[in-house]
Amino acid sequence: MTSAQTITADAAGSWRLGDLTVHRMGFGAMRLTGSGAFDQGTPSDRGRVIGVLRRAVELGVNHIDTAAFYFSSLRSANELINRALAPYPDDLVITTKVGPGRGPSGEWLPWAAPEQLRGQVEENLRQLGRDQLDVVNLRWRGADSIAEHFGALAELRDAGLIRHLGLSNVGSGHLAEAQAIAPVVCVQNRYSLDSRRPGDDDLLRVCGEQGIAFVPFFAIAGEGREEGASRTEADEVLAVARAHGVTAAQVRLAWTLQRGPHVLAIPGTGNPDHLADNVAAGALRLSPQDLDRLESLGRMVAA
Numbered sequence: 129m130t131s132a133q134t135i136t137a138d139a140a141g142s143w144r145l146g147d148l149t150v151h152r153m154g155f156g157a158m159r160l161t162g163s164g165a166f167d168q169g170t171p172s173d174r175g176r177v178i179g180v181l182r183r184a185v186e187l188g189v190n191h192i193d194t195a196a197f198y199f200s201s202l203r204s205a206n207e208l209i210n211r212a213l214a215p216y217p218d219d220l221v222i223t224t225k226v227g228p229g230r231g232p233s234g235e236w237l238p239w240a241a242p243e244q245l246r247g248q249v250e251e252n253l254r255q256l257g258r259d260q261l262d263v264v265n266l267r268w269r270g271a272d273s274i275a276e277h278f279g280a281l282a283e284l285r286d287a288g289l290i291r292h293l294g295l296s297n298v299g300s301g302h303l304a305e306a307q308a309i310a311p312v313v314c315v316q317n318r319y320s321l322d323s324r325r326p327g328d329d330d331l332l333r334v335c336g337e338q339g340i341a342f343v344p345f346f347a348i349a350g351e352g353r354e355e356g357a358s359r360t361e362a363d364e365v366l367a368v369a370r371a372h373g374v375t376a377a378q379v380r381l382a383w384t385l386q387r388g389p390h391v392l393a394i395p396g397t398g399n400p401d402h403l404a405d406n407v408a409a410g411a412l413r414l415s416p417q418d419l420d421r422l423e424s425l426g427r428m429v430a431a
């Protein structure tokens with residue numbers, strides 16, 4: 129920590145993604161490109177969000193999640209990361225994801241076929257200005273086999289374009305399928321104290337047993353999903369927040385981190401004050417009584 133007032137990302141502890149060590153409190157880049165979901169609304173203020181990225185790194189964040197398809201009419205998350213942070217600090221780990229794709233006008237394209245994944249990986253390399261991507265998640269949809277797609281990414285890893293592979297939006301069966309092809313260092317699924325898919329508590333546990341990071345997205349947004357954080361917060365969350373003198377968002381982040389030492393947080397924000405709050409949440413420790421109180425919110429929602 130840099131001072132009694134400033135809590136830095138190391139307060140949350142560290143975890144290893146393959147041979148790369150990251151602080152468990154990271155940053156998600158999806159909220160940098162504009163208001164509302166990343167592909168809608170007013171483009172963000174460039175100076176403000178570049179400031180958020182630089183401040184995140186000053187605060188010790190060394191794990192940033194992004195995607196080439198995070199762009200609005202005038203902003204691209206990857207371009208902002210490159211502009212704000214290159215030359216990149218040696219310890220910075222940038223995780224990106226492939227599978228979904230968007231055309232130049234922002235329209236969603238059909239899911240990438242296995243042979244199209246190289247193009248998506250190269251697009252990320254160009255935008256981020258790197259010769260190798262630290263971590264690439266295969267972002268999946270539905271129950272189909274991931275074998276062909278994951279096999280294609282494993283070949284790109286063997287060719288040196290990618291250092292480590294991960295999965296996103298998958299079930300336990302997908303994880304086992306992938307592990308038979310190449311090592312998986314992280315699983316990134318939607319997961320929050322009041323909104324998570326059936327099976328994801330088990331998957332989180334299995335990841336821990338195998339030394340794989342579990343990386344929740346929408347930990348703050350919950351059911352608000354792309355639209356963002358809910359304006360109304362559950363009484364249980366508010367009560368725990370009041371007791372600790374923190375915000376509801378901080379309680380949500382602390383809850384996810386306390387699900388296991390292998391759980392990494394990647395809260396997304398374009399707001400510098402929210403960034404500082406989120407990093408500070410890495411120092412918040414919820415008591416067993418707090419966790420009991422929040423447990424009642426763990427209703428399961430269908431995928």
Ligand SMILES: NC(=O)c1ccc[n+]([C@@H]2O[C@H](COP(=O)([O-])OP(=O)(O)OC[C@H]3O[C@@H](n4cnc5c(N)ncnc54)[C@H](OP(=O)(O)O)[C@@H]3O)[C@@H](O)[C@H]2O)c1
Pocket residue numbers: 155156157158159193194225267296297316317344345346347348349350353354355356357375377378394395396397398399401402403405406
């Ligand atoms: N693999 C996937 O399919 C997938 C899908 C979605 C997201 N992701 C990744 O996961 C990351 C996290 O998801 P996310 O950004 O949607 O959701 P999130 O971190 O759960 O929540 C972001 C929302 O909460 C607000 N917020 C953030 N910090 C806050 C704070 N301290 N107090 C109050 N409000 C706060 C943000 O608005 P402000 O900007 O106003 O702070 C935004 O509306 C993304 O950035 C992205 O990198 C991955």
